[in-house]
Amino acid sequence: MYDQTIVGLDVGRSAVKVVAFSNGQVYHLNFPSLVCLAIDLSDENSIRAAELETVAVDGLKYFTGDTARLQGGAATSVGLSNDWTETPEYLALVLSAIKRLQHMGVTGLDTPYIVVGTPAALYGKQRDRLEELTRKALPNADVKALSQPMGAYLSFFLAPNGVPVYERFKDAKGRKKSWAVIDVGHFTTDFLLMKEGVHIDRKSESCEGIFLAAEQLARILSTKGIDASRCTPGGLRRGASLLPGISRLHSVDRPA
Template identity: 30%
Template sequence: MKTSVFAVDVGYGNTKYAYRAASGTIASAMFPSLAPLAATRALSASGEAVLTSRNVATMMIDEVEYEVGPDVPLTAAYGNTGRALSNDFALSDNYAALLAGAIHFSEVTHIERLVLGLPVHTMHKLAEKLKERFTGKWDFGAGRVTVDKVVVIPQPLGSLVSASGNRQKEFGRDSAHLVVDVGYFTTDWVYANGFTMDDRRSGGMPGGASQIYQRIAGLLARDQDEEVEDLELIDKALRERTPFRFNGNDIDLDPYLEKSQPLITGVVKEMQNNVGQLTNARSIILSGGGAALYAPAIRRAYPRVTMEIIDAPCLANVRGFLVVGDAGLARERTREPAKA
């Protein structure tokens, strides 16, 4: 299947993708950004209908097989879930496997414009390398994919575009907004007038939701007198507002989240040092899977500025990427000379 624009946000926490369905509506989905080594044998496939086969796919990167998809295990022996947390994550084989998986699950084989995002503080180092690696024809074990062009944009700009929606008057050239994207590993922010990014007041740093999960795991380990390595299940419990199950007990994580607030405050202070006062800003827009965790601290930092957590914050960036890709492709086509 061919599509004009395909957007993928390979985040540290989840991989999100979006494209235009045949009806013109936006089709989107996500799965955990976990890429463990593929099992050498699939027992679930031989269970005579007793065991249900998992919705995963195997991607081969440099002769190594990785398993990706919605049903990839959230836990693993000794915590080896296949998650990669580093500033050069976008150049890793895990990233390539997750990107290829997103395209595979959509059943797209030819993409005119592939739109990807990067944390603000890694854009200048990694954008061109991403374009080079994923432009052209490639096959990571699930079939040949053709990509005519790769576009890379700062991740929070996707949320800015998503937030604008049908409120164009609020996002005019003279309207300033601060977009804060709280991801799994990084927190990024973009200060923009309309859709023009102010480089001096935009930035990012390691310190997203995962540092909170790690802090909670450390506190739990102290109280339980046993190592706690299931960060993915801590993430799930916080997002779904359910107890964390450990050694047969249901544990309320709210007290542990409260004890982790200094970490959040530290990141918000760094952002404040870069952004400065927001006396001219129309609003603060929060996106990303960790938006709800950071919202109280950002509210305390800027109590007089209107703040909103964007709808479906996990998917906000990738839906914005798609809109950016659509607009860019439309501009290119209008500049093309008419065929005789």
């Protein structure tokens, strides 16, 4: 049995999605990617409620998640640029995720193995730097960065015990299969090609996610006299912390 606590950490542009494996148990966590500088609170109940979602980065305290939304008025995700992981807000979200896991009773978080994700198009450029930044928040952790659609691929390709599913690796004649991944996210949609088990760099791309599509749909409906403002953007904001994304895999050895 693998003794080190493993944490899959997707600090997304709309929500932070976390899966942890510790002592044979799996833990799931989700909260909005909202961050703001903390303020002094006077109400005792508010102070208690905010404590779990408050972290310190370089001597400054930050509210995260719903506390940032309610107490700090944060309404927009911090991750709206490709270099947002260079900000203190990214470190605050990483620390907040670990603090919440500790509150859930996850052990071994002093020296965990952390897997973080990057958009497919930025993987080659951001991988090493993202690992370095994540270690800044968690200096005793082992950190590995992966392209985000690789998570969907591995979830499909590997059995629960971590062994490849043979039928998905080779066909009936023993030839290695190739797979394409389409990972539809809130702000980005990522593409990945695994050709005969090899990651093909030039086919790793990203484009806008479902949020832009919903905005465009709202504009089209508006020209037809239909007001979708109450159901489309608001619904996406509410759903951002509930829906981690949609991933689909296609075999490229046969028509999808």
